[in-house]
Amino acid sequence: MKWLEVKVTTTIEAEEAVTNIMHEAGAGGVVINDPNDIKMLNGESEWDYIDSKMIDDSNKVVISAYFPILLDTIDKVGLIRDRIVGLKEFNLDIGEFTFETSEVDDNDWANSWKKYFKPIRIGKRIVIKPSWENYNPMKEDIIVELDPGMAFGTGTHETTKLCIEYLEENLKPGDTVFDIGCGSGILSIVSSKLGAKNVYAVDIDDVAVKVASLNVKLNNVSNVEVFKSDILNNLTGKADIIVANIIADIIIKATNDIFEHLVDKGIFISSGIIKDRKDDVLLTINKYFDILDIKEDGEWIAILSRKK
Structure with missing residues (x-):
C-alpha cells in the first residue's frame, strides 16, 4: 500500500x-x-x-x-x-x-x-525496552516492554522521562493513578509496575487508546484500564496521583478539574510544558496546589505539586 x-x-x-x-x-x-x-x-x-x-x-x-x-x-x-x-x-x-x-x-x-528506539534506563530502576530488542536485566530493574506503534511515547522524550522520575520518587504501593493523555501507555504501565493498585489511562485519540491497550497486554498488567476520554470527562472517583504529560494550555484548562479528582494532599505531576510557558502554568497550579519541585530537561519542564 x-x-x-x-x-x-x-x-x-x-x-x-x-x-x-x-x-x-x-x-x-x-x-x-x-x-x-x-x-x-x-x-x-x-x-x-x-x-x-x-x-x-x-x-x-x-x-x-x-x-x-x-x-x-x-x-x-x-x-x-x-x-x-x-x-x-x-x-x-x-x-x-x-x-x-x-x-x-x-x-x-x-x-x-x-x-532510533533502543533500551533505555530512566531513574534508578525503570528500563524501557522495545518489544523487538533483547536486554539482560540487572537485579533491581523494572522492565517495561513497549511497542509505540502509531502512538506518541517511547520514553526517550524529555517530558516522559521527567514524569517517570517523579512517579518512581513519589508513587506508593496501593495508590490509584490517573494518566491523562496516556499516549502509548508508558506512564500507566510504569505506575502499575511501581505498585499502584489501580491505574486509569485515558486519551482522546483512538490510535493512542488502541496502542496503549496493546502495550498493557504486552506487559501483563491487569490493573491498568485504558479508555477514551477528553481529559477527565469520563473519569470518576479520586486518585492519589494524577499525571498529565500533555501541553501547557490543556494543563491550565484542566487544573481545577484535576484538583477535584485528587484525594486530600494528592500528587499532581504535570509535564509537556515548554520553558516559555512555565510561568503561565505555575500561576494556575499555584491557585490549587503547593509546588514541591520543578525538573528541567532541555527545553521542557515538569512540575510536582500537592493538593492544598
Whole structure:
C-alpha cells in the first residue's frame, strides 16, 4: 500500500501542537525526530548504540506523518499546512517552517523509525525496552516492554522521562493513578509496575487508546484500564496521583478539574510544558496546589505539586 508522507520541520516549542494536528487529520502514524534526544542519549555511555549519522547540529524537530492515499488526501494536506501556519496566531513559534510531501511504501515508514528506539534506563530502576530488542536485566530493574506503534511515547522524550522520575520518587504501593493523555501507555504501565493498585489511562485519540491497550497486554498488567476520554470527562472517583504529560494550555484548562479528582494532599505531576510557558502554568497550579519541585530537561519542564 502507498502512503503519503508529510514531513514538517519546525521548532521544539511547536512539536506537540503540530503532532496533534497530524493526528486530528487522520494520520496513520507519526514519527518525531528530535536531534536533542539523540545528543542526550549519545552522552550516556551505558547505551552504546547511537549511530553518529543520526546526530544533527540543528535544534529543529522533524515530524513525519503518514496518510493513506485517498481521493481527499491532497485537500487534507492543504488544510494541515494552513493549520500549522495558523499556530502563529496563538503566539507559537514554528521557526523556519518547511513542509514536504512524498509517496512511500508500508515498510519504509512502519519500520525505519525503530533504529532510533533502543533500551533505555530512566531513574534508578525503570528500563524501557522495545518489544523487538533483547536486554539482560540487572537485579533491581523494572522492565517495561513497549511497542509505540502509531502512538506518541517511547520514553526517550524529555517530558516522559521527567514524569517517570517523579512517579518512581513519589508513587506508593496501593495508590490509584490517573494518566491523562496516556499516549502509548508508558506512564500507566510504569505506575502499575511501581505498585499502584489501580491505574486509569485515558486519551482522546483512538490510535493512542488502541496502542496503549496493546502495550498493557504486552506487559501483563491487569490493573491498568485504558479508555477514551477528553481529559477527565469520563473519569470518576479520586486518585492519589494524577499525571498529565500533555501541553501547557490543556494543563491550565484542566487544573481545577484535576484538583477535584485528587484525594486530600494528592500528587499532581504535570509535564509537556515548554520553558516559555512555565510561568503561565505555575500561576494556575499555584491557585490549587503547593509546588514541591520543578525538573528541567532541555527545553521542557515538569512540575510536582500537592493538593492544598
